[in-house]
Amino acid sequence: MRSVFWEDNQLKMIDQRILPARFEIVAYRTHRAVAQAIQEMVVRGAPAIGAAAAFGLALAGYESASASTSDLLADLRAAASTLKDSRPTAVNLAWAVERVMRTAEMVQGERSADDLRQSVLTEAQRIADEDVEINKRMAEHGAALIHDGDTVIHHCNTGALATVDWGTALGVIRTAHEQGKRIHVLVDETRPRLQGARLTAWELEQYGIPYEIISDNMSGHFLKAGQVQKCFVGSDRTAANGDVANKIGTYMLALAAHDNGVPFYPVVPTSTIDLSLAHGDLIPIEERNPEEVLGIQFHGEPIAPANAKARNPAFDVTPHRLVTGIVTENGVAYPPFEASLQKIMKD
DSSP states (O other): SSSEEETTTEEEOOTTSSSSTOOOOOEEEHHHHHHHHHHTTSSSSEEEHHHHHHHHHHHHHOOOOOOHHHHHHHHHHHHHHHHHHSSSSSSHHHHHHHHHHHHHHHHTTSOOOHHHHEEEEEHHHHHHHHHHHHHHHHHHHHHHOTTTOEEEEEEEEOBBBSSSSSSSHHHHHHHHHHHHHHOOEEEOOOOTTTTTIIIIHHHHHHTTTOEEEEEEHHHHHHHHHTTEEEEEEEOOOEEEOOOOEEEHHHHHHHHHHHHHTEEEEEOOOOOEEEOOOSSSOOOOOOOOOOOHHHHHETTTSSOOOOOOOOBSEEEEEGGGOOOOOOTTTEEEESSSSSHHHHHHHHH
């Protein structure tokens, strides 16, 4: 099923905070509740966040009591600002909101307020449907890079849970598995929120793909030992030069892969490529609550002293020099990325 979907005039999403212990669907009726759900990571993953925000605008349209299209458009603009502020790093969020708003602005002078509300919902649904098709196209391109018998390291969660359905990097692995290739996956835990251990492992079990969970600091060992043939990761924003912002820990994985000659592939829908940013140092990095780091327990006890402080950046930036190729729905971009990404975006 889809991780984000519209049903009964509500936005419904899989609550990713409580997997794998429980599988629950939560429903939302207001755009502010959707923004909070994005902040609290009920929904996560750049493509899924984008779709959720688009549907959040549809909710804002139905929340508004405005009878004129101009007043309704003003309410939508206010909701768009709230939704875009919910998380700063993933470019899909702003991309999806701006796309829906462009549609709203194009039709607002020609139709009634109710027609405008329907147009917003239709565009949000189109974004969700396109995401699934884009992921499947990416998966075909990426699966061609995986050989029978490969062991792959995967960081964070990039599967159906991180998208509307199918997935980006994990979608590549899933497709290769369905093609009959024998694959083994080493799943980085992905601290501090453990998306790898909690979500990627859960998804791999659903697909019947063999895997083992490793702590993030074990990746270098397996790469140096020659036990890994490929690394596949996602991306929350990719700059014009090929620098990749992804879940914290990706940079260290890329360094270890590069040092050991193991190909490193981000899997990136074109909606996540931000050509307006020349390089990755311009990508805003979200800092989350330090309690996510300090709140972990060991044998039922806190892992840190009571007065300990922590830092908690949610993402890091992998320089393009460490990237073998960037898999998109339009093919695989190779260095020099300034040229290949420009071409990919035009295809």
